[in-house]
Amino acid sequence: MASSSRKSDLKRLLQREIARKRKEANTFNSTSLLVIPTVVVITVALFLLTVFLLMTWVVLPLSNLISPSDPLLNSRRISIRPGRAAAARLLFTQRGMNFTENYLTNPLTYATGFNVFIGILLLIVLADPRPSRFRKPSDSLYKLVAAIAYAANLGLCYGTSIATGQTALFWLAHSVLGVLTIALLVNAYVPSPAYYSDLKHIHYEPWWQQSQLPSQFHALLSLLLAKIGPPFEFVLDSCGEIISNRWLWKGLKPAEQSTALGVLTALDIQDERRARSLLFSQSPEISGHVIYALKKLDLVESIQRKLHLTSRGEQFMQAARRS
The missing domain is CATH 1.10.10.10 (Winged helix-like DNA-binding domain superfamily/Winged helix DNA-binding domain)
Structure with missing residues (x-):
């Protein structure tokens, strides 16, 4: 008795402990749903800024030096010698001004940034070398559908003119496909419960942070992710935490x-x-x-x-x- x-x-x-953790999870989920989009937007903005600076400080100046055909370069009012700052070339050449206007006003500029972000997430998940015993039976399906959704998004962006013709519809379709791709990738990223049956893995460790990797490709990719990986790891881990917490309600x-x-x-x-x-x-x-x-x-x-x-x-x- x-x-x-x-x-x-x-x-x-x-x-009672599960109810306590459920309240904490509600707070975490609410905060994450605000922070995750912010991290994505900041990462994409930094990428686009890097591309913009690369184009204006390296590519355009070099192309002007090779072929200084812009009439503004040859005017008496403006004389830009090879050693001058590339920013001046951007401001005072027709080619630079056209590039700046197209870069900043074209919806595909920003869509490309998000596509690169999602593409890196896709690469991380597809390259995951975890043994099959740590994978869920549905992981292969999640990855396949995610790849299809990502390909559809690329086709929408670069295979149609909807971005310039119907901007609102483009952003709606692009956003839906992007969120769907991320959701599918996160479901594939979350390991099987069997992962934790080995007490070595009581805390989840991203595969690219492991000391032993199965191939040179994974080693090179891990070096790259060591530099640019934190925002991608944050998105995968935060979304994965939300998905993994579903047991609290069940x-x-x-x-x-x-x-x-x-x-x-x-x-x-x-x-x-x-x-x-x-x-x-x-x-x-x-x-x-x-x-x-x-x-x-x-x-x-x-x-x-x-x-x-x-x-x-x-x-x-x-x-x-x-x-």
Whole structure:
């Protein structure tokens, strides 16, 4: 009878912890939905500014030096020698002024920036070298549909004239395809629960930050992402966190809940071997989800691949004993 009562108390306390985490997740989701678009816009703006400066300070000046045919360059009022600042060439040549106007007013300029951003996300997800046991069965489908949506977006931008003819419709279609592509990529990026069944992976680590990579291509890509990766990692991780938190509203399944309470009880008496035995007697999906849930609730941590109660986990078990 006492055992049954204690189990009921543990279930009640676990539900309370899930409700607490659900409130935190609501706050995180609301904040992320504001911050993610801001990060994307800032990253795209920096990319477009870099391209603009490259064109105006390098490409246009070099082309003017090779072929100084602009009449403004040959006028008496304006004389630009090869050593003068490239910004002056942009301001005082017809070619430069035309480029600036087209660059700043053409919708495809900004659409191209977003396409590059999404293209890098696509490359990151498609190049993911994680073993198949850490992938979800639906990942291949997500990647395929994401690639199709991205190709459709490219066709919309560069295969039609809708960007200049029907700007509002263009931005609507471009935005829908872009958001759809990102959503599909994030679903493919989030690992299978089995990923967390290996206690080495109790915290998710982006593949390009791992010390061992399977090929030279992945090594070179990781070097590139080490320089430009933070905004892309932020978008993938933040969106992935939103998707991964869906279990908070669904709750733990009976087998997961029973395993989670058994693990907490075993760790409370410092029987880590029993806790691992309870976990690994289940399928990798169930054990991985239990580990992930207990980690997200801040009840359990892994130190050198050994499970321990956190300070909150100890308080949780003390509250259960007092009940």
